[in-house]
Amino acid sequence: MVVIALGVPQVVDQFGLLQLTIFAAMCILALSLGFVWGYGGILCFGQSAFFGLGAYAYAVTAVDLGESTAAAILAVLVPAVFAALLGYFMFYGRLSDVYLGVITLSVTLIFFNLMNSTAGDAYRVGKARLNGFNGMPSLPTLNVPGDPARLLDPTETFYLVMAFLVIVYVGLHVLLASHFGRVVVAIRENEARCELLGYDVRLHKLLVFTIGGGIAGLAGCLFANWGAFVSPNVFSLTMTSQIIIWVIVGGLGTLVGPIIGCLIMQYLATTLGTQQLANTNLIFGIIFLAFVLLVPRGIVPSLRALGARAPGPSRVHDPA
């Protein structure tokens, strides 16, 4: 992965590089839900709330300070803290799965409505005007820490986003292999048994949810930086649906799955967007339904199951 990443800017043109940068940022977002839902078993339908909060936190801070380092840090912290707060109410109130899904979805939709109605001079944070549905244009992009004048060029941004993707991917792998991670998976399998073994289920879920919120915020920061623009659409139903579809298509319980799902669907969305043959929502709705009804486990786990059933001669070890 790292080798490919380093080689890419040499062979791809500027437009392709920008495309790949945004794809990578979205993969980080996909990973955040793949972790929270696929491993933590937390049905979060509102991952875009944290993504959007990250984007707005970056936008507002960057405009106010004219420097991106603090903005990027806040873009991770603000959604993480918000996730912790929301998570506290949900997990310590012992809301069931379905309620959790609906509440998180409602939260992001209310953010959407809220941000849409912040047009006008009254809605500003310091120098930063929120601008309602028009969004915040011309945001300062990422600069070298401590040197606001030295902005990152597209190639550097690409490297940076790829580096974050690798760090998040590897970091989640390490986390899942740790004691904490294995307890998280055990909670997904059977909450009651975990409690009977003495593990605090609520606390573990809260931590997973908070980490997921922070990662989604990072993706939001990279997204806002990529277009130097953020609008309430980061909270929209379409946005939050997309994240769910990535994970469903790719498969729950893997980290590669959401990345693959994200890449396939992003590619599809880009292609559909340019040719206007059929409405994107229509196609997405059909894919969504098809996967839930026909391939409920998603691509990666289904392929793995196929692979496990097929007689692979190199994997057969006779114990005798």
Added chain:
Amino acid sequence: MDLAAVLTFEILNGVATLVLISVGLAIIFGMMRVINLAHGEFLMLGGYAAIVATNHGVNIWVAMVVVAPLVVGVVGVIAERLIIRVLYGRMIDTLLATWGLSLFFIGIVTTIFGNTVAGIGAPLGSLGVGRYSISLYRLVLIGIAAAILAVIFVALRQTRLGLIARGTMENPNMAAALGVSPPRVYATTFGVGAALTGLAGGLLAPISGVLPTVGAAYVAKAFITVISGGTAILAGTAAASSLFGSVNQLLTYFTTPVIGEAGLLAAAILLLRVLPHGITGKLFKGSL
């Protein structure tokens, strides 16, 4: 005095809107424990049905009160047959499938009508209250919301179908052991819930206009109302609508709509922290 009257009207209006947009969802949730994520799109379809019918010369009242619920009711029955029934007992898959359905509806309506706002003029005029004026049509909506709750109450209490519905809701297996067919009850429930949602969509079309993504504007409030209400269809909807409608309208009146929305959400999250099964999960147990 005028202010008090207008404020009361605003609050009743907020409550009535919540009742209208959430009662269909509440029926489906209360009876089947299914949360229909395409609920917002059912509202949207109701709006389009009313507008298209009106533009084709149908009387606006007939379009809103007859055509919209009929169209959406049929859509609901078809959706139950093709999707919900297949996933019966798999709650999360049902949620996801209805989400797919929601995108599908948005897509298909956008393809047909385009991504622009359609609307019809609100019938009736307005009424002067001292220095203020209130819309007669909104006054009628308050009446309709109250009437819907009353009709549901009577239907559940007094009719044979209502008895079967209440029995199946309490214990579907025992109802089946007595010869009641739960699949048929569920199909009917989903149809009735969808039809009421279509009715709400039709009635709200003159006020807010319709566009393919209008569902998102309503649906969060509807979910919050139903979940906070708990499983009792009538008591839950009425209690949660009254609470959130008042919070929302009062905050909106004295501050801004933004704070009104945020206040509604905060009130719901606080409420669910205290009562995880909703208002009727603990209080008013066993009510309709």
Added chain:
Amino acid sequence: MLSVTDLHARYGRIPILNGICLEVAAGEFVGVLGHNGMGKTTLLKTLMGFVPVQRGRILFDGADVTHEAAYVRARRGLGYVPQGREIFPGLSVRDNLRMGFVGRGAEERVDAIVQTFPRLVPLLNRRGGALSGGEQQLLAIARCLAGNPRLILFDEPTEGIQPSIIEELVAVLQTLHRKQALTIVLVEQNLEFIAELATRVLLIQKGAILRELQPGELRQAGVLSEFIGVDRA
């Protein structure tokens, strides 16, 4: 009337029924005796259609009902009085009875049925959930009768019931069997109750019929010990 061959069923992943064979002729009162966890309740739930059959066959009145839905079996005339009674707690006693027969003329039917259960008459407008265990048991039987079944499956009607009402239950069941000629299958761990009522007793153990006894044999010391599990051979 009811013919069961080699019935296998499991609860989740736990096998509960391991090849039950059972023949019930019209007019019989068959008692199935067994301890907790021996598969009594699962047997009735499988017969009623709430637990899927893994292997074997169920014939009711000559028709193969093995894979039919519960409500279809109920409409064929199979009645069910479940363990724990399963009264609709939020419905009134009258509505509970009306649930037993939702067709036309339900009111008259309810009035007629209640005559046989005088204890329920003053309670008709009470919520089902507010009744005592014994009253609920009578209501569950009355509700089942409202549907006019030809064969009734009873699941431990004496569980958690006061002795005085158990005597009343004996009388009610005797009337149903002798005067109304209903066919009855009753599962119980209450040995006395079965001995008093059944015309034939089957001993169920680990999901299979261990052997058949005459009601009189139930009072023999050897059988008693075997049932309790003290002197298992």
Added chain:
Amino acid sequence: MSDAVLQTLGLSIRFGGVEAVRGVDFTLAERELRCLIGPNGAGKSTLFKLLTGQLKPTAGRIVFRGHDITGHHTHAIARRGIGIKTQVPSLFDGLTVREHLWLAARRTNPAERARAITEEILERIGLASLANGAVGRLSHGLRQWVELGTVLAGNPELILLDEPAAGMTHDEVARTAELVREINRTHALIVVEHDMQFVRMIARTVTVMHQGAVLVEDTMDQIMKNATVRDIYLGKHGGS
């Protein structure tokens, strides 16, 4: 009182109109093995759920090793040292047998020690050959063993076993009895079981519950001679 591992005082729980457990006073001594029997609905499993915090009592207190644990969270009670094998095995279907034991052992032990405990328990319950298989595919009997092993790996001070012999063959029942006696050398246990043969293999003192209350407490021999106990088992409705 100081040598009591567990003590309940007037423990009760009510579901709607039904009092499933009524004023239970129960004392368990250090290293004691107690069998809990009684007909269906006597309140045995409910009592276990109260002891592990899965249900909150409506009245009464639970004292474990001198600490009042009434109303504490399930995980907090488990941390104090109460382990339970539930009636229907409660397991992580997607995880392997080894992972089960490791998760239980690792909570109180460093990684190295947890691995050692895992291997030791695998040998002890005889599941070493299945250690890397997903538990979801195992038969009911084997699942019982996995759960027992998981409880042991956590090394709780008090072990509750709810129907440990259910669904086992005669040989397996005998092996389970052997294991229970062995555990009892170092741990206090309460065992709920319907299989009277199994109870006779392990029991010294037996508590009989009926309709939510403790009916009688005595040695196994005395219990079997007790007329009231016989009556409730035969359905003569005695004792109420």
